[in-house]
Amino acid sequence: MKLKNKVAFITGGTSGIGLETAKLFRAEGAQVVIVGSNAERLAEAGKELGGEVLLVSADLRKVEDIEHAVEQARAAFGRIDIVFANAGASTVAPLEAITPAYVEENVALNFAGVLFTIQKTAPLVPKGGSIIVTTSFLNTVGKPGLSVLAATKAAARSLVRTLGAELAPRGIRVNAVSPGTIATPFYSKIGLTDAQLTEVAAALTEQVGLKRFGDPAEVAKAVLFLASNDSSYTTGVELVVDGGLTQF
Ligand SMILES: NC(=O)c1ccc[n+]([C@@H]2O[C@H](COP(=O)([O-])OP(=O)(O)OC[C@H]3O[C@@H](n4cnc5c(N)ncnc54)[C@H](OP(=O)(O)O)[C@@H]3O)[C@@H](O)[C@H]2O)c1
Numbered sequence: 220m221k222l223k224n225k226v227a228f229i230t231g232g233t234s235g236i237g238l239e240t241a242k243l244f245r246a247e248g249a250q251v252v253i254v255g256s257n258a259e260r261l262a263e264a265g266k267e268l269g270g271e272v273l274l275v276s277a278d279l280r281k282v283e284d285i286e287h288a289v290e291q292a293r294a295a296f297g298r299i300d301i302v303f304a305n306a307g308a309s310t311v312a313p314l315e316a317i318t319p320a321y322v323e324e325n326v327a328l329n330f331a332g333v334l335f336t337i338q339k340t341a342p343l344v345p346k347g348g349s350i351i352v353t354t355s356f357l358n359t360v361g362k363p364g365l366s367v368l369a370a371t372k373a374a375a376r377s378l379v380r381t382l383g384a385e386l387a388p389r390g391i392r393v394n395a396v397s398p399g400t401i402a403t404p405f406y407s408k409i410g411l412t413d414a415q416l417t418e419v420a421a422a423l424t425e426q427v428g429l430k431r432f433g434d435p436a437e438v439a440k441a442v443l444f445l446a447s448n449d450s451s452y453t454t455g456v457e458l459v460v461d462g463g464l465t466q467f
Pocket residue numbers: 230231232233234235236237254255256257258260261277278279280305306307308328353354355356357397398399400401402403404405406408
């Protein structure tokens with residue numbers, strides 16, 4: 220029970236890495252708030268989590284939605300010990316296909332969404348609290364068609380250092396978890412056909428040292444480490460969970 224009596228606020232908690240983390244946090248004794256934008260997935264995730272979680276609907280591209288979500292968590296629990304700013308999404312766009320609207324959309328969710336999630340939750344985070352941001356292997360290696368997502372993830376990684384420095388005097392730690400290729404619904408939403416996805420997955424698997432996709436539960440365990448007191452002297456870092464993809 221590493222998170223006994225802790226309150227955790229998890230964005231993107233309705234699917235993939237966020238949902239697995241919500242399950243693990245519950246098992247470790249935390250009270251969990253999950254945030255998502257799709258009402259159906261939110262209800263489904265609530266069921267999967269046994270109904271004992273606060274479900275909050277918000278489009279994290281909108282600051283007012285983030286404020287509303289945080290207010291619901293405050294009204295229910297009065298504080299937030301752990302913030303997992305994890306929600307993210309994108310579609311593949313090679314250089315010639317990128318438009319200002321595409322850039323705006325990506326930045327709004329994958330960078331500003333993270334920044335404002337931290338800004339709005341921070342006042343509720345007590346001394347000893349932990350903030351974790353999901354970055355990506357894409358901020359270390361270049362993969363065609365994902366330039367804007369990769370740039371937002373690199374910006375999020377940078378944010379972890381700066382906000383880590385800003386919040387350290389309050390005894391709040393800020394870290395990132397950087398997943399490699401993890402088997403989640405993420406890939407089904409990036410705008411590739413099934414045939415293209417199979418090809419991309421095979422090519423990526425070849426580049427992973429351990430020669431397989433990771434399981435979201437393997438990322439959740441790293442998030443638990445960063446969320447719990449086990450990492451009490453760790454702040455500003457990015458914990459890489461990628462089977463060696465960015466190392467070998
Ligand atoms: N899977 C990988 O290989 C991989 C690799 C590197 C990094 N990551 C990062 O890991 C994080 C989690 O991704 P995942 O793989 O678990 O993907 P996922 O299963 O597709 O989950 C994405 C989550 O983000 C939420 N979300 C998306 N747009 C949102 C919006 N506008 N407002 C609120 N919530 C929104 C989704 O909820 P709704 O559907 O309800 O909107 C969902 O809960 C992302 O930041 C992703 O970039 C994943």
